[in-house]
Amino acid sequence: MIVGGHFWGGLGLLGLTLGRILALRNWKVALMAVIAVGGFSGYLLGREQQINRRQLPIDANQSVNVALRIQPDAVVLRGAAYYLVAQNVQTGEWMSVRGYAKSAVELHALQRLQQPQIWQVAGRTTARNPTGDKC
Numbered sequence: 001m002i003v004g005g006h007f008w009g010g011l012g013l014l015g016l017t018l019g020r021i022l023a024l025r026n027w028k029v030a031l032m033a034v035i036a037v038g039g040f041s042g043y044l045l046g047r048e049q050q051i052n053r054r055q056l057p058i059d060a061n062q063s064v065n066v067a068l069r070i071q072p073d074a075v076v077l078r079g080a081a082y083y084l085v086a087q088n089v090q091t092g093e094w095m096s097v098r099g100y101a102k103s104a105v106e107l108h109a110l111q112r113l114q115q116p117q118i119w120q121v122a123g124r125t126t127a128r129n130p131t132g133d134k135c
Contacts, residue, residue: 054093065122068095072113082110089118097121 014037021033068086076083080101087094101107 062125063122064125065120066090066095068097068119068121070113070117070119072115072117075110075113077107077110080107086119086121097123099123 018033018037021030024030067089069089070084070086074084074086081098082101083096083098085094085096101110
């Protein structure tokens with residue numbers, strides 16, 4: 001509950017559980033509980049720091065050069081524009097990509113994709129708010 005956003009409810013349940021364990025007066029169980037809570041807390045703290053390092057600031061507009069794994073059915077064409085969701089080969093992170101075909105030959109090649117491919121993509125990142133509008 002603490003992790004899910006109900007801090008006080010989760011803290012109360014944690015206190016109740018630890019109080020029950022201490023009431024048993026079995027110090028082996030109490031030690032195991034403390035080790036388990038400490039290990040889980042350390043894991044969650046590490047994950048939170050990892051996520052915070054990967055977040056882009058709201059005004060992020062950085063140049064990137066990444067290798068992306070593209071699935072052929074993930075490419076959506078609208079005129080000369082294309083949209084797709086691809087996976088970063090190095091980090092496994094999913095990215096939303098949009099761009100424009102520069103020629104009819106490039107557009108035709110996008111239409112004929114039939115196998116997963118790895119593209120080397122250079123571009124700029126943009127931060128978006130939850131509604132999908134540009135910030």
